[in-house]
Amino acid sequence: MKVLKFGGTSVGSSKNINQVISILDNYSKNDTIICTVSAVGGITDKLLLAGKQAQNKDTQFIETYNTIKTIHYTIIDELNPNKSTPIKAYVEEKLEALKSLLDGIYLINELSPKTSDKLVSFGELLSSYIIAETMKNRNLSADRKNAQDLIVTNANFTKAEVDYSTTNKNIADYFKAAPQHITIIPGFISKSADGEQTTLGRGGSDFTAAIVAAALKVDQLEIWTDVSGMYTTNPKLVKQAYPIASISYQEAMELSHFGAKVLYPPTVQPVLDLNIPIHIKNTLEPEAIGTVISNEKSPASSPVKGISNINNIALLTLQGSGMIGIPGFSKRLFETLSQEKINVILITQASSEHSICIGIDISDAENAKTAIDAIFENEIALHKIDPIIVETGLSIIALVGDNMKNHQGISGKMFSSLGKNNINIRAIAQGASEKNISAVILESDVKKALNTLHEQFFETKTKQLNVFITGVGNVGEKLVEQIKQQKQYLKDNLKINLRVIGLSNSRNMVFNEDGIDLKSWKEQLAQGETASLDGFFEKTKALNLRNSIFVDVTANKEVANLYASYLRQSIGVVACNKIACSSEYENYSLLKRLSLKYNAPFLFETNVGAGLPVIDTLNNLVASGDKIMSVQAVLSGSLNFVFNNFNDTTKFYDVVKQAAAEGYTEPDPRIDLSGVDVARKILILARESGVEMNLEDIENTPFLSESGLKSDTVDNFYETLINDEAHYQGLYASAKAKGCQLKYVAQFNSGKASVGLQEVPEGHPFYNLEGKDNIVMFYTQRYPEQPMIIKGAGAGADVTASGLFADIIRIGND
Structure with missing residues (x-):
């Protein structure tokens, strides 16, 4: 003998009811089956709504009643296309009684707990009758037994307490003589000792099934629902959740008490002392293993179930x-x-x-x-x-x-x-x-x-990172493509599940909580909503995803001003934008404090040296107890490119234009050529070495012509380069005459910093620095004579993107 229970979703449509009947038919070939059913999905809520509407003198209760009627008639017709009339006659009688009850509630303007129990009992009475009669029409050995004839309770309406002595005797006596192979019992409902209709409280259909299972001492109670067992957590909120194969009674009760709606806590009690296992199964996937609840010890696994x-x-x-x-x-x-x-x-x-x-x-x-x-x-x-x-x-x-x-x-x-x-x-x-x-x-x-x-x-040490990228121009596009290329590698080898959730350029922004498909991100972005810096922040905050990272791939001051807002939401910030870290020291210091306070990483490796590990190396030196004595560096890939390609056979304008076209300069090349960009970089290195300094403290010796320094637009600036070619040729000629190379050098020593164009002699480490390369020399207490040198490409979309990517991976490995 087996006891099964099917919930509201399982009997929520004719399709699902057919599945239930198929399961019961298969089971009945080898066993006697007792099946408890809930009301048709959503009907109990509609009954309560109709009652509340009637109590409030709201005539909408008639419309709600008609909806209830239509739902049941539709299911009857679909289940019994040629034999629906007799079933409809009974259902019509019950529905008329329901209508009379609602009319009475409307007239007296009252809905007592006692009346509420009468009202909601219609749901299970109707569903159980329809299912039982449908099975008879299909020549199955089935009948319905009203639970109100079996389960006796006190008169505590809406959550009655069971008289187990009388109830167990009633159940045992009935099933001794019941001839049918399948008995359908309406769940949830019962009667008091004096014959008043009562209910067993929320989840009462589970309770009914457990009461019957315990009274008959069956081998197992099966509860069929719309999910494949009890999950590690709510699968609607956590996509990685999975069914738990086995679980103890106590664990099941704890999880059920705290919201796992697959099981109603009192269900466990009638079968607990008898050690009757409960098997949670999925009506829509009957072959799924489900979850077995018992006293047996489950195999050793995570201590958290x-x-x-x-x-x-x-x-x-x-x-x-x-x-x-x-x-x-x-x-x-x-x-x-x-x-x-x-x-x-x-x-x-x-x-x-x-x-x-x-x-x-x-x-x-x-x-x-x-x-x-x-x-x-x-x-x-x-x-x-x-x-x-x-x-x-x-x-x-x-x-x-x-x-x-x-x-x-x-x-x-x-x-x-x-x-x-x-x-x-x-x-x-x-x-x-x-x-x-x-x-x-x-x-x-x-x-x-x-x-x-x-x-x-529960997850195999895979850390999910949720990335929001603002600025998908040249560098940003390369970053997205690198993420796309390496996504599977990160998952397989570093156990990092990297998802791009939000993207924005100056025109549009797009979000996908499940991760943007990077195969078509450009098309999705083009069709996205209008971009807004505040809107991007608010959406990122509202999604409230774990391990969120905001990536700034702009040179925009307004974006940098939002870092504090992101950090306060525990959203990490990765930036190639140098404005924030070279802003007033108070703001730089604030961002550092917020990062620590809110456990939000703030990484900006690409602020200096693009993809070179300059800041990371500096931080490791300081963290290990070393002290920075001085720094000498060529920190502008764009300026190094310019002066490596400029000579007496080229024009300065053409070389600067080429640097801009190849993505080595900022969109406004004045930022690079004025030395402001390099000044920001040496400022960041000075601050990271522990010195309090602001941008105006750095001595900046310009090499641009006077008209170039005074230019008020980018186009005007380019015009000055043409007009002042002689000025730049003079710089080159002076260096050549001395056998030197022109290099734009940044220096930090004894708390002071400077940037400017220098004539570097042959034999100096900077002399043969080629192309767009950067070089940084750290003189420290541990490296006083032979400095620690970091050298490599310091500009370009690919290397800058790889630097941003490296910062993201650092967060994943934290």
Whole structure:
């Protein structure tokens, strides 16, 4: 003998009901089957809505009633195309009774718990009858038995308590003589000892099935739903969630209590003492393994078995210095809540006894505050305690697992991973059994929290990075293409799942929470919404994804001004834009502090040397205890390119134009040729070595002509290069006459910095620096005579993009 239960989704359409009938038919070939069914999906909610509308004198209840009627008639016709009339006759009779009940509620303007139980019972009575009669029409040995004839309860309407002695006898007596192979039983509904209709509370259909299974001592209870078992967490919020093959009764109850809606907690109780396994199965995928709930120990695996959550939580805090050392406050608090029939979901109390926090359903918050403030009215008036504090918009997340007990580091990993993603914890609770660690967080953070914890405890050390890129011009396009090329490599070898979630240029921006398909990103961006810097930030913040990284591939001051906003949201920042790190020292210092405070990486390797590891090397020297004595460097790939290609047979204008065309200069070449760009770079190196300095502190000796320095537009600047060719030829001639090369050199020594064009003699490390290469020489306490030298390409879209990519990977490896 087997007991099966099918939920509302499983019987929510004629297609699904046909699947249910097929499953029952197959089972009945080898066993006697008892099947508990819920109301057709959504009908219970519609019944309650109609009742509420009628109570409120809203004639819309008639329309809701007609919808209920249409849904059932449609299912009957689709299941029984040639034999629907007899079934419809019974259903019509029940629907008329339903209409009369709704009319009565409308007339007396009242919907009591007793009447509510009568109202919602129609759902299961109708679905069970339709399914049973359909099976008879198909010549199956099936019949319906009304659960109200079997399950006897007290008169606690809407959540009745079962009289197991009478109920078990009724069930055993009936099934001793029942001739049919398949018995359909409506779930959820019951009757009191004096014959009044009652219900078993939320999830009561599961409860009905468990009651029957326990009474008959069957080998296994099967609960069929629309998912393939209990998942590691909510699969609608975490796509990487997967079914748990086996789980203990206690773990199942903990997960169910904390929102895993596959199972209703009281379901477990009738079968728990009898050690009857519960098998969660998927109606739409009957071959799927599902989840078995039993007392058997599951194979050793992660100490955490699942992650769950409850939304719509209000946190109530009773606090005051008058509570310290005074017994009785807790007793009075919980007695008050009990008298108001308010369920407490979470409790936590500070060891100082100064405060007690409780989590309750938000629907009870107002009633709870009124009752608690009233019971403590005297203490509040005497300022011994404060009026109850109510916080809303909260949720509870919980780690659950039998093997968590005495397993070190679980709570540390939990809170550390949440903290790194700026998920603030309002309260924490952990029982002595150590099977559950719960935390109260903002409801808006639930999705990010579940994904963060699932990645930490269930995924094979693969870290998901969610990247938002602003500025997909020359360098940005190369970065996207590099990510596209290396995406699978990162996943396979570095265990980094890198997803581009947002892209923006000066015209459009596009987002995809599941990751933009990089095969067609240009087309998607072209069809995106109008770009906005604030809009891009707000969308990134609203998505609230774990391990989010904002990548700035612009030279835009307004973008740089938004770094602080991103960091405050625990969104990492990777930038090739030098403006922020070379801005006023107070702003630079603020960004550094925000990065530490909000656990948000702030990386800008490409600010100096494009893809060369200049800043990383400098940071490692400082972190290891070395001290920077001086820095000598050629830091402009564009200027090095210009002076390596400029001579007495070329024109300075043509060489600068070529550098711009090949992407070596900024869009405005004056930034490079004026020395401002190099000054920013040496400033950043000075600051990273620990010196407080601003841009105006750097001595900048310009080499441009006077008219070039005064030019007010890019076009005007290019005109000055043509007009002042003799000035630039003079610079070249002077260096050539001395056997020197022209190099634009940055220096930092003894707290002072300078930049300017120098005539470098043969034999100097800078003399043979070719093309667009950069070179940096660090003289330190450990490298006082022979400096540490970093040399390589210092400009170009590919190498700059690779530098940005390297910073992103650094965050992934953190």
